[in-house]
Amino acid sequence: MWRREPIPGARLVCVSSFAAATYSGMLPGTLSGQYPPGKLEIDLRSLAHAARAELVVEPALSVDMESRTVRFEKHEPVPFDVLSVGAGSVPNRAGIDVSAGAWVPIKPMQTFLMRLYERLQELSRRGREELRVLVIGGGVGGMEISLCLPAYLRRVLGETSHAIAIVDAGERIGGGLAPPALRRAEALLAVRGVEVITGNRITRIEDREAVCADGRRIAADLVVLAAGAAPPPLVENMTLPKDLRGFLLTRDTLQSTGSTEVFAVGDSGTLAGAAVPKAGVYAVRQGPVLWRNIGALVRGESLSSYEPQHDFLRLLNTGDGKALMDYKGWSAHARWCWRLKDYLDSRFMARFRVTRG
Template structure:
């Protein structure tokens, strides 16, 4: 019997939360006569929700990783391991770093965001961006080896975390555990330009986080920005100087530089301007999700929870796109559960106007994170090939390379 060839191509750019939802749904209910291709620079995706817990030693590194080969093979999805370097909406092509452009009929872009690095910290060996999260542990270990090998094994390591939002605060807690478990004497500093940590969160949750930072003797510097860094000493705007062996940036989300090569409409913040239907405002057959999307008329914070909630809407609209039916709109929730790991089998959180810090909050977070990861686990032990046999890394990506699943 002759096999029916796909008539149209759906291309998923980036292996973030929302696009991985499409890969999972494809396993359950593939769209007839459509071939789906996932483009990722790496063959494993790192789940951002488990990064702090992994840093604190509460998870093995492999527990926060999603095996894209295995998931794609089980779902009948083709994977192209390449870096997307642009998009030509007129020609309907995704431009790739090391191979010919890939044509699409419909595309979904979810390549996330990057931290906004202060100018004095650009191109500095001591500076570690929280992203890509998949390589953060490796980069941190390498930097610690450099810092402690120069005859300074017994010296106190000074670590500065720039950014007092959820990521910066959670990393501060869990990095404290990471260093303590390795018997590394350290002094941690947390810097933020605002007048409080965790802006936008309940005052009670901010208070609980401040108390936990104080208990761990993590020094907080509010209403301060980085004025200068000479490679060893960091100077704040108020003139105070801090020793800084390691600087971790967990700052405001900025658009990935590659977006400048996507010929799609941009919002004022540099991200891709997106309609409530998750379509690009300038190309109806291109969808934009996660941090990559900005809704000009109703902006939402760059947070992973929105990427997760966009998954079902994107799936519905992809189906409707190929069936020429009206689209659904994404309506972001005004409030949601927030849980931050403190690294000691506890978590700080807020929900429905209440804030808390407890062991049961950690158990709640652990349950939700493991439940999310279980969605991406498949039983096939031999995923040698994905659909159409294009599962091999085409840019030299190795099994040790990962993408971030927080988009």
């Protein structure tokens, strides 16, 4: 949007830990081999170049609200008049003590495939008859990963047999899915041999075992952490008002409740008084409101309100050429659902493809 209509007299500085942004909607399809690895990446250098924006490729360490600067380890501090924080979320690792390198957190997503590959290589060097995979977190992300991972394991390890289990602290998996879709998802996981352990919390990860809160030990050569959403370190370190989980609290204009100059969007922000799940569809819908409001703030005009939608279409890649759809309590598991998902995801990604001129 900045490319089409830059704000006169304003300088845009974008900050990202990596030169690419990843689209989570395509990660399961990349695991299952439906997409080549690069397909889920957005090239931020080209995008920034096209928008005449500066791009700092380094994690922002902290935000100093007094001097209005963003600080880095190496890059010089970047001053701001208006700041938008969209640093996403990280898997919730609360209370999990990791004594060995068996685990592969899903974030940063930019390095997930590389870390997964390295762990599998390490395991195959050590040799073992059956690979035991544990996915921590039975939300839709954890379910998709469990269903799409087998194809990836076959590509990397050949026909080594594997067993996958999901463990979730809640009484049921599939956070947010309506009952008909959840029943289908559970049946599908059972057919694919994915064991589902609910009502138990992992407290420790050892080299080839995970330990539950009740003392149960689960054999695990590879542990994928896809549990819940917690604030990323940058957000954790910020001194602005937060919700109970530590995300930045915002008004309906997406401005922090503690500063009119700071916006917080996507997973990093929580709209005060609204129960909005941490899902990409909300982040995407906030984009145009954020854009309008940054411009309005700079021009001294009144700001617009963001109104979250009540429901949204969920399409889970089930790794078999089909997707599981959940929409307004209606569900289907079919090839046409996958084609719809592929169409929507590819159309979304096409918006960010720019050729350098």
